Amino acid sequence: MTQRPPAAGFEEFFRSEYTKLVAIARGLTGNHELAADLAQETLLRCHRDWARVSAMDVPGAWARRVLVNLAIDAQRAAARDRRAPAWLHRVDPVTPADPAVDGWWSAVRALPDRQRAVVALHYLEDRSVDDIAAVLGIASGTVKASLSKARATLARTIPQEAS
Numbered sequence: 001m002t003q004r005p006p007a008a009g010f011e012e013f014f015r016s017e018y019t020k021l022v023a024i025a026r027g028l029t030g031n032h033e034l035a036a037d038l039a040q041e042t043l044l045r046c047h048r049d050w051a052r053v054s055a056m057d058v059p060g061a062w063a064r065r066v067l068v069n070l071a072i073d074a075q076r077a078a079a080r081d082r083r084a085p086a087w088l089h090r091v092d093p094v095t096p097a098d099p100a101v102d103g104w105w106s107a108v109r110a111l112p113d114r115q116r117a118v119v120a121l122h123y124l125e126d127r128s129v130d131d132i133a134a135v136l137g138i139a140s141g142t143v144k145a146s147l148s149k150a151r152a153t154l155a156r157t158i159p160q161e162a163s
Contacts, residue, residue, distance in 0.1 A: 010050050014043055017060055021067050028071040038074065042067040073129070080151075107157045108150075115150035118143055 021042055025035035046053050046063050053059045108119050117136060121127045129147070133140040 009054055010047055013046065013054070013059060017063055018043060020060075021063060024064065025067055025071055028068070029074060034074060038067055038070045041070055104154070104158060107154055110157070111150050111153060114138075114142075115146045115153070118146040119150045119154075122147060 018039055021039035022032075022035050025038040026032055029035055029038070042063050045066055046059070053062055056062055108116055111119065114136070118132055121132045121135060127135070129140050129143045132143045136143070
């Protein structure tokens, strides 16, 4: 029996699954652009692990589970962002001309090392939890916990802007 290269069959899988995954993601998120991004990320993960995924009885089921998890993560992130104070979305680290921005970064610098690094990577580079985990060499759960603790500390430390 000849062993096929790991990517053999992936192109066909991609063609048959992409549109379906986008449709599922759109149903879950209500956002076509986000749905396309989630489908692409799902298929990227399938391709990365194609040797293992293609050996599964139903590779499409694994892809759908990944997609659902990514959609849930995206919705949680959006909910966190909506709950963040308005000034947090206006932070511009390059030109801190505003005392609130300077105060925010002072508060960030007072955080423990890991929390400070996670906040900087998340808000300055808009990195995902998984990206931050890879950069820092820690588990995604540790990134989530550190980001949550940092946000809680910053919410207590920095006066909230009046709505």
